[in-house]
Amino acid sequence: MARPLKATIDLNAILHNYKYAKKLHPTCKAFAVVKSNAYGHGAVKVAQYLDKEADAFAVAAIEEAIALRDANVVSPILLLEGVFEGDEWSVCEQNGFWVAMENAQQLESFINSGVKIEKIFVKLDSGMRRLGADKTLACELVSKLRESGRVGEVLLMTHFACADDVSDSMTMTQLSVFEETRREIGEIQASVANSAAIMKWAVPEGGWIRPGIMLYGISPFVGLTGRDLGLKPAMTLTSKVISVRTLEQGERVGYGLSYEAPERHQLATIAVGYGDGYARHTCNGAPLQINGMAAELAGRVSMDMITAKFKDTSNFLEMGQTVVLWGENVPVETVADAAGTIGYELVTRMTSRPRYCYLVDSEIK
Ligand SMILES: Cc1ncc(COP(=O)(O)O)c(C=O)c1O
Structure with a gap:
């Protein structure tokens, strides 16, 4: 695999x-x-x-x-x-x-x-x-x-x-x-x-x-996404949940223990990191989607992994769930905003590490 x-x-x-x-x-x-x-x-x-x-x-x-x-x-x-x-x-x-x-x-x-x-x-x-x-x-x-x-x-x-x-x-x-x-x-x-x-x-x-x-x-404009302007976003960055654990209230996570659980909730570990181009300075709360539902970054971005939780923590996390880091429903502009940068930089700094896959008429080419 x-x-x-x-x-x-x-x-x-x-x-x-x-x-x-x-x-x-x-x-x-x-x-x-x-x-x-x-x-x-x-x-x-x-x-x-x-x-x-x-x-x-x-x-x-x-x-x-x-x-x-x-x-x-x-x-x-x-x-x-x-x-x-x-x-x-x-x-x-x-x-x-x-x-x-x-x-x-x-x-x-x-x-x-x-x-x-x-x-x-x-x-x-x-x-x-x-x-x-x-x-x-x-x-x-x-x-x-x-x-x-x-x-x-x-x-x-x-x-x-x-x-x-x-x-x-x-x-x-x-x-x-x-x-x-x-x-x-x-x-x-x-x-x-x-x-x-x-x-x-x-x-x-x-x-x-x-x-x-x-x-x-x-979008080149602050506060507007490509979709708002009638454009079609071209890149979707996806990964999967590779580990799940439950945090007790007050438990802290990742390098520097920069995230602290405000309540008991599940935490997903996801295969993506700054070694792939996901900006290290992206803050807690940055948007992503897990299993089609709104989620947010919880903890510092590592070289190969990030940690995240559902926005609605009553949803159930499982290993293997699909994660959208940006693309459809997760505009790269909003992720860039949470990283204190612009969409230009996030896509341009992508490394050769992820698998790249090209679609024409929804078929892989
Ligand atoms: C001379 C020149 N023209 C056009 C462009 C395209 O700019 P944009 O990506 O903002 O459309 C650039 C990008 O930096 C540029 O340097």
């Missing part, structure tokens, strides 16, 4: 969410953002499944793009952080990779490389102050790339710092810096929107949107 922890990824859900993003902006093309192993969902499997539908994929860097080509993914792939070293340019040309560019060194190495690239996205720093050229340099990069005659199309992109907060005016400020730069350049296609902007902000018509977290059915 194998350890019962399993991450089930519904590929139909990811396709649904991709189509949903495009439906919100019918004039735009869409990158499916599959960086960081498709936010922990398995980049190769996700990209292979979306390959016929997606306009293009976006990854952080060349290693991630090569892994997709090695897996016979044929759609264009954008390197969101561009190239780090000059010898990457020839690999980009050979593999048809598209490249983001934000600095003069990247321009120089491109000019020296002699390669032809189908699309280069000049990245403007419109206010996030993390990556991107200022307005003057962005205009210069665009004109030099065009003059080189070796780029099929030069586009202008930016990234928002606060699009997940609809009350924050920073997104409007960034949009106006972007539009001002665009006017200075003249005719140029735009790419500005991450998931939050796709769902809640007015973004430029035409050009390219870049949905990431929403593809996986997870």
